[in-house]
Amino acid sequence: xxxxxxxxxxIPLPTHILYSIISLLVQILVFVIAxxxxxxxxxxxxxxxxxxxxxxVFYIINKSGKSSYKILxxxxxxxxxxxxxxxxxxxxxGRVMPHxxxxxxKCQKKYIEKLPDDxxxxxxxxxxxxxxxxxxxxLTLESGYPLYKNSSxxxxxxGEVFFPRFLEELEKAQKYIFxxxxxxxxxKMWSAIYEILERKAREGVEIKVMFDDFGSIKRQSKSFIKxxxxxxxxxxxxNKIRPSIDVFMxxxxxxxxxxxxxxxxxxxxxxxxxxYINEIDRFGYxxxxxxxxKGDAVKSFLAMFCSTWxxxxxxxxxxxxxxxxxxxxxxxxxxxxxxGPLENKNHAEGIYMxxxxxxxxxVYIVTPYLIIDNSMKQALRLxxxxxxxxxxxxxxxxxxxxxxxxxxxxxxxxLEAGVRIYxxxxxxxxxxxxxxxxxxxxxGTINMDYRSFIMHFECGVWMCDxxxxxxxxxxxxxxxxxxxxxxxxxxxxxxxxxxxxRAILHFFAPFM
Numbered sequence: 438x439x440x441x442x443x444x445x446x447x448i449p450l451p452t453h454i455l456y457s458i459i460s461l462l463v464q465i466l467v468f469v470i471a472x473x474x475x476x477x478x479x480x481x482x483x484x485x486x487x488x489x490x491x492x493x494v495f496y497i498i499n500k501s502g503k504s505s506y507k508i509l510x511x512x513x514x515x516x517x518x519x520x521x522x523x524x525x526x527x528x529x530x531g532r533v534m535p536h537x538x539x540x541x542x543k544c545q546k547k548y549i550e551k552l553p554d555d556x557x558x559x560x561x562x563x564x565x566x567x568x569x570x571x572x573x574x575x576l577t578l579e580s581g582y583p584l585y586k587n588s589s590x591x592x593x594x595x596g597e598v599f600f601p602r603f604l605e606e607l608e609k610a611q612k613y614i615f616x617x618x619x620x621x622x623x624x625k626m627w628s629a630i631y632e633i634l635e636r637k638a639r640e641g642v643e644i645k646v647m648f649d650d651f652g653s654i655k656r657q658s659k660s661f662i663k664x665x666x667x668x669x670x671x672x673x674x675x676n677k678i679r680p681s682i683d684v685f686m687x688x689x690x691x692x693x694x695x696x697x698x699x700x701x702x703x704x705x706x707x708x709x710x711x712x713y714i715n716e717i718d719r720f721g722y723x724x725x726x727x728x729x730x731k732g733d734a735v736k737s738f739l740a741m742f743c744s745t746w747x748x749x750x751x752x753x754x755x756x757x758x759x760x761x762x763x764x765x766x767x768x769x770x771x772x773x774x775x776x777g778p779l780e781n782k783n784h785a786e787g788i789y790m791x792x793x794x795x796x797x798x799x800v801y802i803v804t805p806y807l808i809i810d811n812s813m814k815q816a817l818r819l820x821x822x823x824x825x826x827x828x829x830x831x832x833x834x835x836x837x838x839x840x841x842x843x844x845x846x847x848x849x850x851x852l853e854a855g856v857r858i859y860x861x862x863x864x865x866x867x868x869x870x871x872x873x874x875x876x877x878x879x880x881g882t883i884n885m886d887y888r889s890f891i892m893h894f895e896c897g898v899w900m901c902d903x904x905x906x907x908x909x910x911x912x913x914x915x916x917x918x919x920x921x922x923x924x925x926x927x928x929x930x931x932x933x934x935x936x937x938x939r940a941i942l943h944f945f946a947p948f949m
Contacts, residue, residue: 490518493525504811506887506947537685542779544748546581548740551756553733555583562770562901569877569901572791573772576899579784580774582740588732589767590898590905592880594868594912596707596714599727600626603695603703606729607633610697613643613759615742617694619882620708621648622656625716627709631665638669647673647746649690654678656710673749688778691882691893693727694742699761702730702738702773704896705880706805706867713867721834721864726912728880728898728905730773732765737773741896769903776883777894785883786890788899789871790816796873799826801913803868807831807844808886808946814847818854826857830916833860836867840886843946845928846939852925859920866916869897872909877901880909887947 493514497507514521555577562584563570573584593599607614607630614637621627638644646665665672675690695703705727712719730738743754776785793800793816800820807829809817821827829851835841848858869885872878881897883889900906931939 486518486522489522490514493522497525506810506891509944509947538779541744541748541777544744545775545779547747548744548756549581552583552736552740555585558584558586558770561586566770566876566901568795568797572788572795572877572899573770573901575791576772576774576784576788579782579787580776582737582772582774584770584772585733585737586770587764587766588730588734588769588771589765590731590734590771590900590903591729592726592905592908592912593729594724594726596723596725596727599705599707599725600629600714602729603727604629604633606697606701606703607637609701610637610642612698613645613696614698615645615694615696615739615746617647617690617692617742617745618708619649619652619689619691619693620656620710621646621653622708622710623658623661624711626711626714630709634670635668644670645673645742645746646670647675647690647742647749649675650677651686651689652691652708673746675745675749687892689893690745691889692741692745692775692896693882694738694896696735696739696742696759699735699739699759700731700763702735703727704730704738704773704882704898706869706882719865720832720836723864724861724866724868724916726868726870726880730771730898732763732767732771734771734773734898736760738896741773741775745894767903769905770901771903772899773896774899775894775896778892783890785881785895785897786813788879788897789813789883789885792871792873792877792879793817793820793827795877796820796825796827798874799828800871800873801910802827802829802885803866803870803913803916804829804885805832805836805865805867805869806840806884806886807847808840808884809847810887813885814850817851817856821851821855827855828857828859828913828917830859830861830866830913830920832865832867833862833921834864836865839942842935842939842942846943848923848928849925852923852928858923859917860923861916861919862921863919870909872906872913875906875910878906878909 494511497510500507510521510525514525559570559573559577562573576582577584591602593602614634634644634646662672662674676685676688678686693704693707695701706725707713707727711717712723713725715723739756739759743756743759747753774784774788776783790813817827831844832841835844852858869883870878870880877900879897879899881895883895883897889895
């Protein structure tokens, strides 16, 4: 299906966001003026700034985390001590402030504890898939979410194939529909969803809609929220942009979750926006994917939604009354998981590493951004050098001019080690998935970049030994037919200026 029209949406910035931007600029200006006003006390200001900068550097060196991320901050702080220290305090940690962390962690733990025990499923997986069971053990230990049997999944791509199926599932709702997205944009996609939600609300179905404030900037009309609430639809806005310098502003909710009656859950790369179903043209043809999940595994996505909803609205959800015990008897295992900046565990990145390190024959990867640190790069290189067929698909047409050169910068080392890299030529590919050895796969919202691994709230689903793994592999092979393979020879033909741009932007990769 070809894109219908060019994207010409011109919705102005919401008033609270415009006010926040102006307020932040004023605060920064006041800060700079105050620094210049201390010239007459230069010696003491310089001494204090140096002490603070070295103390911060010492803290960063001894803190756990990615070395490339730490090195960039150390350089920044040593070059511009005061501004660097303040910037690191606001943005560098990547983790939420203690008071926010405590409240959010409490919400998360509360709902995870109400999920069923996972011992039997883990033991069954160890018996049938000893090697891959390590991945499930790791995910449960780090994320807290259990492993399930009795669950099914349906992989759907691209967006215009997924969307009619999604509407079918919404139409079946009898009790509730919970929706959580990073981007919720008005347009044809939302209009079709809204028509169902409005009708279901009149029928007495409980409707809750949540979206990220930053992700949905300029994507909704001024009266959007009021209109939904007038129709009986509950709305929550995650982490509203505020007119203050706030560390938490850097932590966005990048999750995509829909739960229907406790029987159906949806996740994947798709947001609600016309580009995701190719009704408008953004960066060429937009390729994306999602999975529709049924059975016991839905319970974990329900817990994820409930915890974020309670954190955002301070209103609890009785999860027990929303759980469905309807069984789906299908072969295989599923483990939904969530990640976020509450701890230094980074299990979303960890499961990617686990899949790479456990591969026996192949690892196929699709990601819109390949902004990786040395540990991930080394894992991919070692796998390829060990004879594993490692293939990666990235976009040919990027959505951000400053990100794609960093993605391409990482091609060199990977290609040299034998990793095969392809660019999706019709346009932008926004899917995020791994598939390996016809045995395991993971689909979700997690990009291969610092923001997804460190700063954002993310989610995904790990699958083992079910038919969806084969469907994902077949989809990957279909994508290859529309890709251009990148080689060292092609990369070395790049101009000096292009290679210099890649190197310079790569230096700032941890900020992307």
